[in-house]
Amino acid sequence: MPHTINSKTMKIKNLLTILLMLPFFVAQAQVASETEILEEFASPGVRGMGKSQGVEIRYERLPGFDIDSKSDDPRIGDGSGRVERHNKFAVKAYAPLMNKPQNKLVIGFNYELEEFNFDGLTPTSYPLYRYLEDKNLKSIGTQLLYLHSLNQRNFYFIRVKGELNGDYTRDDINVSDYLKGTVDLAYGWKKSPDYVIGVGVQWGYTFGRQRVYPGILYNRTFNPSWGVESIFPANARVRYNLNEKTLFYAGYRLEGASYNLYVNEPPLSEYKDLEFRRTDIKGLLRMEREIYDFLWFAVEGGFRQYYRHRLYDKVGSRDELITNDLAGAGYVGVEIFLVPPRRFTQK
Numbered sequence: 001m002p003h004t005i006n007s008k009t010m011k012i013k014n015l016l017t018i019l020l021m022l023p024f025f026v027a028q029a030q031v032a033s034e035t036e037i038l039e040e041f042a043s044p045g046v047r048g049m050g051k052s053q054g055v056e057i058r059y060e061r062l063p064g065f066d067i068d069s070k071s072d073d074p075r076i077g078d079g080s081g082r083v084e085r086h087n088k089f090a091v092k093a094y095a096p097l098m099n100k101p102q103n104k105l106v107i108g109f110n111y112e113l114e115e116f117n118f119d120g121l122t123p124t125s126y127p128l129y130r131y132l133e134d135k136n137l138k139s140i141g142t143q144l145l146y147l148h149s150l151n152q153r154n155f156y157f158i159r160v161k162g163e164l165n166g167d168y169t170r171d172d173i174n175v176s177d178y179l180k181g182t183v184d185l186a187y188g189w190k191k192s193p194d195y196v197i198g199v200g201v202q203w204g205y206t207f208g209r210q211r212v213y214p215g216i217l218y219n220r221t222f223n224p225s226w227g228v229e230s231i232f233p234a235n236a237r238v239r240y241n242l243n244e245k246t247l248f249y250a251g252y253r254l255e256g257a258s259y260n261l262y263v264n265e266p267p268l269s270e271y272k273d274l275e276f277r278r279t280d281i282k283g284l285l286r287m288e289r290e291i292y293d294f295l296w297f298a299v300e301g302g303f304r305q306y307y308r309h310r311l312y313d314k315v316g317s318r319d320e321l322i323t324n325d326l327a328g329a330g331y332v333g334v335e336i337f338l339v340p341p342r343r344f345t346q347k
Contacts, residue, residue, distance in 0.1 A: 041149035042190035051339035060333035079126030194221040245290040
């Protein structure tokens with residue numbers, strides 16, 4: 001026992017020593033990097049980051065987890081069940097419309113869906129579970145990203161995104177019935193080729209309901225192997241470059257979604273337009289690996305904890321019709337994506 005205590009004490013002392021010395025090493029790295037001359041116009045990227053993706057195909061799956069639901073409406077009541085699996089599928093594509101040294105304009109398209117499969121559903125099961133069973137909640141969208149470099153040190157970017165989010169169960173609908181909009185604005189400073197910091201805001205659905213969220217951009221490469229990429233508080237991850245063809249990440253990511261639902265079965269059909277919102281946080285480990293030049297794949301896994309998972313009585317409402325409590329669960333995702341060929345990125 002004394003040997004175990006001494007061992008733990010030594011580990012704690014070593015950890016404290018590392019933490020105390022860390023500011024010195026970071027300061028030394030910063031002094032060295034600040035002396036480098038920036039020869040290109042400023043951008044959010046730093047050396048060592050993964051390549052930009054042109055086309056991405058992703059599949060993600062969560063195994064079974066429990067769900068408990070509560071409602072103040074006596075017609076709906078409370079319920080509980082088990083989600084046997086939760087699947088997500090996404091296809092995204094990006095293409096440059098303008099690619100000049102100081103101005104870049106990129107257009108993007110995305111198609112995403114998620115579905116829930118419940119265990120042991122019957123005609124008397126909780127109404128929300130019956131409705132969501134095998135229902136494809138879809139998101140179809142397009143976006144424009146404009147990046148302008150003011151000089152070698154300063155830049156800003158604007159992203160405007162529109163999506164049609166919902167269950168797509170009605171024929172007599174207008175585009176406005178499913179339309180969701182997101183706007184991102186950011187201003188950044190490129191301190192060196194290895195260090196970028198910025199501030200920004202988003203008007204979007206990261207936490208379920210559309211509102212304004214602040215953000216801090218921090219991208220930093222400390223040496224050829226280690227770096228940090230983050231837009232706090234939405235995401236942050238540590239990067240390890242094994243080599244130019246293999247990258248590892250560890251961190252977290254906040255995800256949110258909002259779907260407009262038009263239910264045709266009572267008692268939920270008594271509400272004209274419902275809104276289903278979710279927000280969750282993922283702790284993740286990720287590996288990216290080159291298959292051949294422009295073709296890469298990624299494997300990601302971790303733990304997802306739901307923060308909010310609720311149904312509202314109408315779109316944009318703050319009145320919760322059903323509050324869901326979902327157990328945390330592990331997840332795994334696989335991804336394949338295209339990047340610019342090496343001959344286009346090497347000078």
